[in-house]
Amino acid sequence: MRLPTEIFCTVLLLIFTNHSNADIPDCNYYDTVDISNVERQNDSYLYDDIRIPASLTGDYEYKQYRDLSREPVKKHLRACVCSLRPCIRICCPAKYILANGKCGDGLQEELARYESYIYLTSMNLTIDERVPLTEMTIIRDHFLACDEMMHLTDEYDYLEDGTLRISDDRYIEKQEYCLYPYQFNSDFPKSMWIVVHRCTTYLTPGSNEILTISLICYILTIAVYLYITKLRNVTGKCIISSIISRFIQFLIWLLDNIGVLNGICSPAGYSLYFFRLASNIWLFVVSYHVWKRLTSLSRDDPTCRFQLYSAFVWTTAALMTGINYMVNLMWENDLSKWNWLPLVGFIKCSVKETESGWVYISGPSLVLSTFNVAMFTMAAIYIRKVKGDIKKFAYEEEEEEGRIGCINFDSQTYLRFLRLSVVMGLTWTLNDIPQSARLNIVWRRIMNITDYYHCAFGIVIFILLVLKRSTLTLLMES
Template identity: 30%
Template sequence: MSQSLCLFTICCSILLVGIKADIADCDYFDTVDLKRGFKFENGSYRYEDLIVPAHLTGEYDYKVTYDGDREPVPKHIRGCVCKLRPCIRLCCHSKKIMESDGTGCSADYINETLSYDYTLNVTLKDGTVLKRHILKDIILQEELPLPCQEHYSLNQELSDDDKWTLFDNGTLFRHYDQAFLSKQDYCLQPQMSGNGTAYSLAPYNCIIQPSLTMGYVKLVSVVFLAITIALYLWLPRFHSLHGMCSVLYFVCLMATFLLNVISMFRLAEEKRVFCLINGYAGYFMAMATFLWLSAISFDVWRHFGLHSAQIFQSSNRSMFLVYNLIAWSLAGFLTLVIFLVDQYLDEVTGYTLLPGVGMYSCWINTDSWSGMLYFYLPIAILISFNIIMYILTSRHIYEENKSRTKVLSKFEEKQQSRNRDNFGLYLYLFIIMGGSWLLEILAFICELEDVWKPFVTVNEIINSSQGIIIFLVTICNKELLRDIRDRILGKRTTGIELETCNMTQDYPLMQQGN
């Protein structure tokens, strides 16, 4: 009988311990460690000036890490004090500040001289906003783990996009994306105010990790661009002015994608100098990409619309040098502009005008309207130039065909038909290379205004797949595949085919009729 009673007592003790281990109906992030509290005989604790009843205490043998996992720790008593008084979660000790990169507290020692505004605006359930003193009206939770490994602060004094609202239950409302954050998702810590003279409390929340899916798509595009470039360099039909311009366009686009992928995968962030080089080089190659696209558009117009203009009838070699001088120098000038603005414009007063290379990522900041000014505005101007070139070229071809009344020989008729097909291919390329970036500008505006999200997603897919689309349009056609086969077999072009190729050698890309 005594053995049965002993076994029953042990089982009940185990069950009671299990029940007491976690506080019922209390989130871990609403508790504090009571090791500094005084325990009364009835099981309640005094924590600071607050009495925590026994039913709101419990024994814990774990702590919750930033990613929500449980990590074993020595047993200790915790109290659910946030049911008794509003709580705020500090990232570090109240006398410490966060590192500038948001990865941890600034120092191991406690700076007792650190002072800041100890008041916070707290919103009640009925919408009433009250000013609370964190040392008198609120419980400070200082020993909870940081929400994540990397954080960024919401500085509402510098940017309207960083507005936030703190509720009395500890929930933080982030205005720019209408997100409600629990105490597991953010913490508060002193931050230098906008005027740079004093500290005030600001929330640090986790860096939102973007999806890397488009990064992998861009890597696939890089592979297809590399194949396209190799074929352009290998096949004789592309050894011409237009072919060389196209190769340089593809090279710039491939380099832009590669540098952007490096930024997306954060491969250059360990050293700031590499991060800055990646950002400014990426911007340079992006601008060069569109300048070479404009060079191609101008060269097509020069070929079709300016037969009689002697000023443009210079050799291919000299024109290629002119194109190189204009494309690389303008891209370099634009890059120098954003570099100087980043270096000399004050981050506080000129926040909205900063290109922000290396500030948030190893790329130019395209998450604010400064991205429109430095990135999308030059692109829009160059695309507008390409549209004008296309319209002028199309009009000239239409007028020339309309005025032609003579009877054409079979050779001339074949050549005219080829030109029409070639210009149709140019239209396809223009839509791919220019039109996709025009959609990118529209998607940028939609993303800033948080509208038409499906359109933004579709645009990302199209823009990231440019290398694949260009390969399919320029390489995957019967004539070019036949040329590749003949090149492999060592077959030479002779007779009338050679004569046709010689007459149109300036624009072999335009010779890919269906």
């Protein structure tokens, strides 16, 4: 019976060993930092000149959000640094985040140069201690999609645990804000700007994998349209241009999600904005051209029409991107205008999408989507009218010949409507729903379905445009 006893003790030891390397006891997640890239020295770790004993470290397999929800991530080592030294959370724009996760904006040197400090208030609100920021642990936080700038005067208290006391009955917890990084050469801390996290954004599970498959389908669709001569008409060229723009947009978005754009975040962000806007304008052009072709008596396209479309799309997208860049360049350091800036490279590498930033993305997209819906409606009405006239004519002929039968369900017509709705980009209208509405639980579920659909949009395009009978026939004949 000795062997089973040894096995039981071994299993018990492994359980306790595993537990000892898990979450750090009596340590808030937001008091920890990732030290996966820090080498162990004897029985401690050296992080920003702070020697952290191994007893204050633990392995974490999740990322915690401000609403205390968790997302599974790769196992990594974290240390409870705020139990050794007071901590202060300062934001770091995505464009300055390095490959090792640190922030390369030179803030530490700026804090030392200006000898910045803050008054640290005890938890019982009785003692205020002036503490230089260089003697505190600087935790670099990320900007989030719904961030808003808030200006505080000297009527606030910065508590020992990192909580901000704004008034007697209002507190902002440490996970709900971070300090704006470029304000320490002014009248700080009498006047302080903080970035308040109004909401948390999640990456829908499996979206990266779906998007990868979708990108492959985009490539296959482009290859088929370029290979088949008969598909290289004006409509086909417009569709290809729209797909290429969407492909580049989602490729940059995917690379941003997996964190490989460090060092080129700002150029990638402006490129993402350019191709996102271009793909939406191309959908408008496709919608206009399809409606024009359906209602026109002439079947021939002028040779210069595609060139005119291209000049319109690329010039408009470039002009809007240039305006975006100039607005950022002129007012990025004006904190009073921060909530109204596009802020490329702050929240990931893309333009900030909030209620105040609707003018940069949602505004133009909503205008284009309105035209797309209108032209799809007119095209659908025209097709139904023509189909109805044909059926009426056929019915009259059958009546004259004494062969009255039932009018069959026209599946081809409804399949054409489906293709038109996809090509004209009707579903992209849902992306223009305000951020405030997305916080509603019903809209959140609808948007989750929409997000998955748009991640798989390349698959949908491939099925509806390439795997249809006429395209496959042309492919076999080529």
